[in-house]
Amino acid sequence: MGTRRCPCGSLEAFDACCGRYLGADGVAPPTAEALMRSRYTAFVHGDVEHLLRTWHPDTRPTALELDPGLRWTGLEVLDRVGGGLFDTDGVVEFRAHHRDGGRSGAQHERSRFVRDAGRWVYVDGVVGEPR
Template identity: 65%
Template structure:
């Protein structure tokens, strides 16, 4: 009978980096993770919108509150632990670059059982982009 030598097994989580929930083709740590950790600030309104979506997916309440305009930020935020976000689609942007002080991002965030369609407004406060508020356009369906 031949003898086999045991090989150490690699853990799947260590071998396969996780993709960012925001939908860009990058791993989380190199995409929205750098904003969540505080290593960098989102450079524009769309990047902030994507990072906030990723924060909702990951349940990062602290990041959501830190990136909310002080004028409109709630005292606290409770996320539904049963909510399962399944995808983000950017429908349009207006302004929100390094050359602007305000910006708008329209998006559709899908979740198990439905979707949220919002047109979000962003502003710069002390040089950093923050979420101000949003409106929910009527669905033509």
């Protein structure tokens, strides 16, 4: 079996990239961008537990249902502010491409992240192209 590339677009193998962050035994991503990429990968793989676990408790929904007809096809990281190894907050702007049936689309978001108990978590995001 060949090595699968990570869906986050890093060009790394899945297990060496976002695969190590997913699942109950996953390690904490070291940066806000790594967390955002792992969350995108969780959407690709339908890993609702990872999405909820990495969502800030103040903004996290009680449940999350993913659209089974939506297939995520690519990720572009457009900008990042802070979110590094020694930061306590950060912003990552991205465009996530998808297909729904025969239609292509993209979600553009500027996401906010903070450290909570030493781990990066997603707080919220502004969806849509900047004006």
